[in-house]
Amino acid sequence: MRIGLLGTGPWAQLAHAPALDEHHGLDFVGVWGRRPDATKELAGRHGVRAYDDVDTLLADVDAVAVALPPGVQAELAVRAARAGRHLLLDKPLAATVDEARAVAEAAREARVASVIFFTARFQTETEAWIAEQAATDGWFTARAQWLGSVFTTGDSPFAASAWRREKGALWDVGPHALSVLLPVLGDALRVAAAAHGPGDTVHLVLDHAGGASSTLTLSLTAPPAAGGTEVELRGAAGVARLPGGSEGAVPPLLRAADALILAAGSGRPHPCDADFGVRVTEILAEAEGLLGERVG
Template structure:
């Protein structure tokens, strides 16, 4: 599979480009970015071509890996799908339901494979663990905490210079991760209630279609000393915790590329496809509405 990279920021430079260059099942063809000089620099670092025109890149590849802000991603992803390219997408797939719906519809209409890179879902221990808990069933409640420190005093995060993260906050940045681990185990959400915490911190309460409930604590402004992630499930099987991540996103992205290759080869949609990405956006939009209205929002 010939693949191109759309994006030149820290996520593209630190994760996407090295994986595309190293993965044995693909041929890394080139880079396009909104900053031509950055695209040329990143392409030169990996011995590939920098494309000044995105349509020229789409014409030369079978798939694209997108490392762009979620406000920019939908239009380019739809364009790529229309060109017959398979899609390795970033989360959230969009910042509005109409944009996410348009993207998912393009994937279905043009019959291309899609995988959304929820990092924990492609973790070496975490992915199999989630599948096991979904098979166990009988869960009464769960919680997922994603307390980051990107914008906290003393933070040295390379993602602090991210206008969309600063504007949309934890709900839209780490909220997709929290939902990506709860939904496959507890079932789809039917009702969401959101409450604001300190700074950009948001707390969500979800009702799931099987009757279980869950809570989410999300932040990008937690003190560095208080940051961390975790997931707990409680039910008839007892109390279990998501294994801690012992590897970085590079290994996880290798598995996401494997998943895209498999989906493209078999024609079988992956559980983390554009349709699932749309569902996550719908729930996040419901939470945003709940913050504005102060009450629960039906997200069925």
């Protein structure tokens, strides 16, 4: 599968480009970015072509990987899908529900495969844990904490991200939490409550289709000593806690690329496809609406 990369920022440099370069089932063709100098630098680092035109890149590939802000990603994903290119996307799928639905619709109409890289879903231990808990009945409640220090350490490569500054933890790490909880507890029927905490911290309460409720605490402004990820389930089977992962970003992204190749070849959608990305976006938007009401 010939694949091109859209984006040249820190996530493209640290995760996408190394994974595309390393994957034995992909022919990494080239890079397009919004900054020509950064595009040339990243392409040169991996020995691929630097494109100055998106459509020229699309004409040379079978698929694209996107490492761009969600609003930009959605627009280009629609463009790529309409050109018949498979989609390896990042979370969140889009900045609005309408944009997310447009991506899913374009992928469906063009019959192209889509996989969204929810990092936790492609980590080996996490994937196995989710499958085990999803097969277990009787979950009563869950607690998820995704506490980052992107805006408090002063040295994060993502601290300058304009969309993260605007959308905060809800849209950055919220998708990770939802990607773990939804396959275990079922769809979130509603966001029962949403409240602001310190900095960009938010607290959510969800009611799930399986009958359980969950609480989420999300932040990019946690003190470094308080940071970390925890997911705890409680129910008839007892207590289950998400195992910690230390793989980094590249190995899970290699598996996401495997999933895209399989979905493209088989025609069977992956659980983390654009339609799932739409549902996650809908939940985030519902929570954002409630948080706005609280401020008002």
